[in-house]
Amino acid sequence: MKLLLLACLSPKTGNNTTAERIRSHIESAGHTCELRDAAAFQSSAEVADLISRHPPFEGALAIHLFRAGSLLLDIQVPFGVIFGGTDINEDVKVEQKRVVMERVLLKARFAVAFTDKLKEEAKLFLLSQSCKIYVQPQGIQTEVSEKFCWTEFLRSSGLSVELTHELRVFLLVCGLRRVKDPLYLVDVFSEWHRENPLNVLVVIGPRYLFSNSGVRQKIDPVFSVEVEAVVKKTAGVFLAGARSQRELHAAMKRCFTVVNSSVSEGMSAAILEEFLHQSQRLLSDRELRERLVRNGKVYVEEHHGLGQERETYQRLVDTLLSA
Structure with missing residues (x-):
């Protein structure tokens, strides 16, 4: 057929x-x-x-x-x-x-x-x-690049690499679209970063679309400019461009945690406060981290x-x- x-x-x-x-x-x-x-x-x-x-x-x-x-x-x-x-x-x-x-x-x-x-x-x-x-x-289906290097990855995102082995990277995977609201966590995360500079947020995902003729244009030009301007002046938050699937999976595997935000899924202020609380729990509770990873793998295998x-x-x- x-x-x-x-x-x-x-x-x-x-x-x-x-x-x-x-x-x-x-x-x-x-x-x-x-x-x-x-x-x-x-x-x-x-x-x-x-x-x-x-x-x-x-x-x-x-x-x-x-x-x-x-x-x-x-x-x-x-x-x-x-x-x-x-x-x-x-x-x-x-x-x-x-x-x-x-x-x-x-x-x-x-x-x-x-x-x-x-x-x-x-x-x-x-x-x-x-x-x-x-x-x-x-x-x-996870495909992880074995050549992935945090130092090169973070340097390409504009992040100082002096303490990369100690950094706790929170990774937000999304394109620069309003519906994904990549700015949702920016203010609260920046404040947290100032308290502890080892906690950083990296937003990774496509910023551009390609026409049939290969012409590159931003997914949302106005919003992209807004996001880039905010991130540029915000401590502890960085933008990374789109990567291959293997590189992205490697970054997700080796970051401290993957986070998500979405306007269409109703991210409220209450969830924002809960995010900080749960993130702090993850940082201090190794058993909780290991249990979440273990249960997550089982869920993926089953569903x-x-x-x-x-x-x-x-x-x-x-x-x-x-x-």
């Missing part, structure tokens, strides 16, 4: 990694899966034209109902869709986008949500199509295995064949 997989494919992003992994699952079952960037198409008519070219595609998949799924509305072959967090956390709040997403979900043969919560919210905000929605957590993810996508693709 020849399949088209549409997704937002900006380099070194979660979308890109997820799309490549799903393509691998599909092709391991003997299908042909052609991955295309949704940003390369201006309309669903263009995708319909691509689908019909010889040899024609026999089915399609899209990651994100609005961004990519909307481009499948005019195709004449069966397709499935995969919810992205932006679909439910952001796009569904815009009436015009919500209507399009409902049309996509109505026409799709199946939909995949990464969590039970995402499925429940989809049922709440979109026309009821819950029988089509399957829950499959993302598979996690984010590649084998289960591969089986799910291969089974769902088979439903496209039985049209």
Whole structure:
């Protein structure tokens, strides 16, 4: 079976990694899966034209109902869709986008949500199509660069490396987008850094998108300037550009802890205060750190295995064949 997989494919992003992994699952079952960037198409008519070219595609998949799924509305072959967090956390709040997403979900043969919560919210905000929605957590495959060096990494981020072996690096992985709110922890972390200079926050992630012609542009030019200006004058907080997956995984493995922030997930002031409290606990309680790492590994093995993810996508693709 020849399949088209549409997704937002900006380099070194979660979308890109997820799309490549799903393509691998599909092709391991003997299908042909052609991955295309949704940003390369201006309309669903263009995708319909691509689908019909010889040899024609026999089915399609899209990651994100609005961004990519909307481009499948005019195709004449069966397709499935995969919810992205932006679909439910952001796009569904815009009436015009919500209507399009409902049309996509109505026409799709199946939909995949990464969590039970995402499925429940989809049922709440979109026309009821819950029988089509399957829950499959993302598979996690860690590839760590053995050549990773904290000294070089931190120096490239503008951080003095005199005490790198003693630093406790808190790593925030995100692109410079407002929805990820990389400035959420800046003030409180800077104050904490002044009390203890060994505690530093490094924000790592893509700042740029690349067009089909290779032209580089900032993801959010206005917000990027704002973030860069704030970080430049804030003690203990540093920006690092996008890295390869292997380098990023190495940084996540060797930092003190990975943190997260998101406007769409409701990060309140209470959570901010709790962050400091829990971080201080982690610093002082070695047993707690070891238990969290141990339990985290068990959870990933039980819920984010590649084998289960591969089986799910291969089974769902088979439903496209039985049209």
